[in-house]
Amino acid sequence: MSFPWAxxxxxxxxxxxxxxxxxxxxxxxxxxLGPGYPTPRNLNAFYNFGxxxxxxxxxxxxxxxVLAMHxxxxxxxxxxxxxxxxxxxxxxxxxxxxxxxxxxxxxGVVYIHIFRGLYYGSYKPPREMIWMLGLVIFLLMMAxxxxxxxxxxxxxxxxxxxxxxxxxxxxxxVGTSIQTWxxxxxxxxNATLNRxxxxxxxxxxxxxxxxxxxxxxxxxxxxxxxxGIDVKSEADTVPFHPYYTAxxxxxxxxxxxxxxxxVFFIPNSLGEPDNYIPANPLxxxxxxVPEWYFWPFYAILRAFTTDFLGVPAKLWxxxxxxxxxxxxxxxxxxxxxxVRSNNYRPLSRILFWVFVVVALALGVCGGAPAEEPWxxxxxxxxxxxxxxxxxxxxxVSKLEKTKALPGSISEAVLAKYGKGGGAAPVAQPAE
Amino acid sequence: MASEARQATADDLTPGGERRRDxxxxxxxxxxxxxxxxxxxxxxxxxxxxADVLALASIDLDLSAVxxxxxxxxxxxxxxxxxxxxxPEEIADAKKVDVATLRDPQKLxxxxxxxxxxxxxxxxxxxxxxxxxxxxxxxEAKGDFGGYFCPCHGSHYDTAARIRKGPAPLxxxxxxxxFKSPTSVTIG
Numbered sequence: 001m002s003f004p005w006a007x008x009x010x011x012x013x014x015x016x017x018x019x020x021x022x023x024x025x026x027x028x029x030x031x032x033l034g035p036g037y038p039t040p041r042n043l044n045a046f047y048n049f050g051x052x053x054x055x056x057x058x059x060x061x062x063x064x065x066v067l068a069m070h071x072x073x074x075x076x077x078x079x080x081x082x083x084x085x086x087x088x089x090x091x092x093x094x095x096x097x098x099x100x101x102x103x104x105x106x107x108g109v110v111y112i113h114i115f116r117g118l119y120y121g122s123y124k125p126p127r128e129m130i131w132m133l134g135l136v137i138f139l140l141m142m143a144x145x146x147x148x149x150x151x152x153x154x155x156x157x158x159x160x161x162x163x164x165x166x167x168x169x170x171x172x173x174v175g176t177s178i179q180t181w182x183x184x185x186x187x188x189x190n191a192t193l194n195r196x197x198x199x200x201x202x203x204x205x206x207x208x209x210x211x212x213x214x215x216x217x218x219x220x221x222x223x224x225x226x227x228g229i230d231v232k233s234e235a236d237t238v239p240f241h242p243y244y245t246a247x248x249x250x251x252x253x254x255x256x257x258x259x260x261x262x263v264f265f266i267p268n269s270l271g272e273p274d275n276y277i278p279a280n281p282l283x284x285x286x287x288x289v290p291e292w293y294f295w296p297f298y299a300i301l302r303a304f305t306t307d308f309l310g311v312p313a314k315l316w317x318x319x320x321x322x323x324x325x326x327x328x329x330x331x332x333x334x335x336x337x338x339v340r341s342n343n344y345r346p347l348s349r350i351l352f353w354v355f356v357v358v359a360l361a362l363g364v365c366g367g368a369p370a371e372e373p374w375x376x377x378x379x380x381x382x383x384x385x386x387x388x389x390x391x392x393x394x395x396v397s398k399l400e401k402t403k404a405l406p407g408s409i410s411e412a413v414l415a416k417y418g419k420g421g422g423a424a425p426v427a428q429p430a431e
Numbered sequence: 432m433a434s435e436a437r438q439a440t441a442d443d444l445t446p447g448g449e450r451r452r453d454x455x456x457x458x459x460x461x462x463x464x465x466x467x468x469x470x471x472x473x474x475x476x477x478x479x480x481x482a483d484v485l486a487l488a489s490i491d492l493d494l495s496a497v498x499x500x501x502x503x504x505x506x507x508x509x510x511x512x513x514x515x516x517x518x519p520e521e522i523a524d525a526k527k528v529d530v531a532t533l534r535d536p537q538k539l540x541x542x543x544x545x546x547x548x549x550x551x552x553x554x555x556x557x558x559x560x561x562x563x564x565x566x567x568x569x570x571e572a573k574g575d576f577g578g579y580f581c582p583c584h585g586s587h588y589d590t591a592a593r594i595r596k597g598p599a600p601l602x603x604x605x606x607x608x609x610f611k612s613p614t615s616v617t618i619g
Contacts, residue, residue: 159562163583166560181475185484187509187561195478282504282511282555284563288583302584305598307534312600314559370585 002219005234007035032219038237039244040225042413046120047223047244048251049113054211055252056106061204063099064148071151073197075190078153079278097267103145104270105259107293110138119352121340122224128332133214135328137207142294144203147196149275149291150188156272158279159288161188161196167301170315187281227412228340229405236409287369295366296359300324300385302370303378320382327389334389337397344403347396351388358384489619491611494550502567504555507618511555512606513567513579513592514616521590522549524577528589535602539591542605552608552616553592557581559599564588579603 009030011017020027030036070089072081085092114134117123123131146164150157165182169175184191222231231237238244262269270292274285290298304316311319342349362381368374406412441451490507492514497503502515517525525539543551555563559581565571566579566588574580574587576595581588586597593602608618 159583162562163560169561180480181478184478185480185509189484189509191478191481191484281509282506282563284565284581284583286582288562302598307600313598314600317598370583375585 002031002036003038003222003231003234003237005237006031006038007239009034009036032215033245034241035239037219037222037240038231038234039223039240040231040236040409041238041243042225042227042409043223043244043247044226045251046112046116047225048248049109049116051248052109052251052255053106053113055255056102056109057204057207057211059102060099060106061208063095063102064201064204066095067099068197068201071197073151073194075153075193075279078151078193082152094263097263100271101259101262101267103148104291104293105255105262106141107145109255110141111293114138115356117224118355119342120224120226121228121335121337121342123332124228124335124340125332126221127218127224130214130217131332132329133210133217135325137210137214139325140203140207140210144200144207145291145293147200147203150196151193151200152275153193153279154275155277155279155283155285156275156288156290158188158281159284160290161192163288165192167318167321170312170318172315188279224340225409226341226343227406227409228344229409229412232408233410289367292363292367295364296362297321297324297366299362299366299374299378300382302366302375303382305375305379320386324382324385327386331389331393335393335397337400337402339402339405344405345400346403347400348393351392351396355385355388358388489617492616492618493614494616495614499549501569504567505618507554507606511563512618513551513553513555513603515551515553515567515592517549517551517590521577525589525591525593528591528593534594534600537591537593537602542591542593542602544608544610547610547613550610550616551590551592552618553603553605555579556604557583557586557599558594558601558603559584559586559597564603 007030009020009024009027011020011026016026019025027036067085070081070085070092072078082096085096087093089095117131117134146160150161161183165179165188168182169179171178180186182192183189184195225231272289272291277285289295298321301317301321304313304320307313308316337345337348339345342352358381362378362385365374365378365381406415441455444450490505490512492503492505492512494503494514494516497514497516499516499518500521502513505512505514522539530536530538539548539551542553543549555567557564560583562581562583564574564579564581564586566573572580572582574596576587576589578590578592578595579588580586581597581599584598586599587595588599588603589595591602594600606618608616610616
């Protein structure tokens with residue numbers, strides 16, 4: 001499970017020994033996040049975002065539990081109870097802004113975390129299971145965020161619920177029954193709000209459970225690193241604590257500064273103003289958009305405007321939107337290159353950045369109204385999105401001539417930072 | 432001991448190559464399954480519409496004040512209803528369309544009641560993803576075909592509320608309704 005040179009947990013106090021024989025929790029922490037977890041010595045700042053995502057989840061759970069103490073899941077009072085939190089509850093405005101901004105930040109951090117994994121090939125063997133569990137977390141996050149957004153019972157909440165549950169009505173034969181079942185009625189109403197509240201409270205703990213599996217799976221091969229090559233000796237690693245705990249705390253400090261700046265100065269900059277209008281089932285907002293973190297997928301949904309192959313446009317959009325994420329589960333088998341890191345894959349590296357631009361452009365299209373040129377642009381970008389994974393990546397990973405890999409992580413580090421050249425000193429972590 | 436006949440056990444193979452224990456396993460699983468399935472179903476089914484939601488309240492609409500070219504909105508089963516008084520030009524527009532060219536081929540006569548075809552009564556729910564189309568209230572965009580326009584994803588409906596352009600697959604749904612008098616209608 002870990003490298004043979006990993007430090008062994010040695011309880012020093014009598015209490016520590018007593019505990020270790022009965023519930024070895026300190027040993028578990030020591031081996032998971034402490035000195036007992038040897039980690040590649042060359043992890044850069046992008047490797048901070050997994051920890052940041054964990055912190056973001058904890059912030060959401062803590063603020064969410066507090067908000068639930070003041071929120072009322074009833075269509076007649078839900079919107080007012082949110083305003084009650086904002087105006088009357090002591091410090092309620094801060095808690096709610098932390099929760100709303102926190103959702104955006106959680107997604108932002110997770111997107112960077114995902115793209116880091118894409119760039120450095122962290123989805124490749126032997127880390128496929130970590131990748132797939134991460135995607136499960138991502139899907140759960142999307143469901144949780146959507147249901148949480150509905151709870152406010154503003155205009156965007158209501159119409160978001162209408163549109164998203166309407167996706168299921170695209171399925172042939174059973175579609176309408178499924179939508180009715182999800183809503184507990186024929187349109188979003190009290191039954192919908194109550195079940196979304198129940199599930200919105202439940203799912204974060206499910207996410208927490210899957211994160212445990214994600215980290216467990218990570219600890220079997222250990223972290224990937226920017227070179228993408230395997231750890232070969234003790235010189236390639238440093239103990240997680242104190243090296244990465246210290247580094248992660250620096251990153252966390254920066255993250256919290258940015259987070260606080262949003263919470264205190266521009267808390268509504270990431271949200272839709274229309275959601276401050278109470279839900280009205282008889283009036284659709286002129287421009288329904290989800291929160292920014294769903295925009296790329298919303299663009300894919302809307303990219304299909306004509307029927308083809310006997311399948312209605314609406315169903316194509318729904319299939320494509322779900323496929324755009326489910327496809328990522330196959331990525332470890334679509335990219336067959338034995339080289340993980342794009343630092344050593346000149347062609348794939350360019351294509352990675354093209355993909356980043358395409359994903360961001362899809363986001364812009366998804367946030368724009370459903371009119372030209374955005375619809376046409378969404379169609380082109382959606383086609384590229386799928387082509388990237390299904391055509392370009394498999395071909396490139398077969399044909400590409402990769403650069404020579406360094407002999408080891410420590411060799412790569414010393415080539416970059418080592419002084420004196422010649423005889424490279426054997427790197428030893430300072431004791 | 433060895434000569435004494437051993438008591439048959441559930442693990443002994445029958446001439447058919449089965450054990451009695453196999454039967455016990457199958458019976459246990461079947462019994463447990465028979466218990467689990469109804470419980471699981473009740474846990475799924477509780478999410479379907481409850482009796483009060485299903486109690487399909489019908490609504491009465493008085494159309495006497497609606498002038499040609501106007502429409503009114505009402506709410507039925509939590510969904511908007513559009514009742515539109517078509518002008519003669521709108522009726523003519525709707526009738527001159529070649530039905531075979533439509534995505535969801537229906538004539539105006541299929542969507543109105545005989546003798547009252549100036550009254551177009553539909554759900555105000557876009558068949559794409561369920562937004563409320565514009566075009567019922569004064570001053571709202573009516574789309575390229577003079578009927579309704581859904582701003583969410585750009586579906587255009589004509590004067591018979593048939594889908595003509597955009598992503599929606601079907602015409603606006605016509606709810607069940609009866610005329611009680613020439614200007615009064617019961618929906619549901």
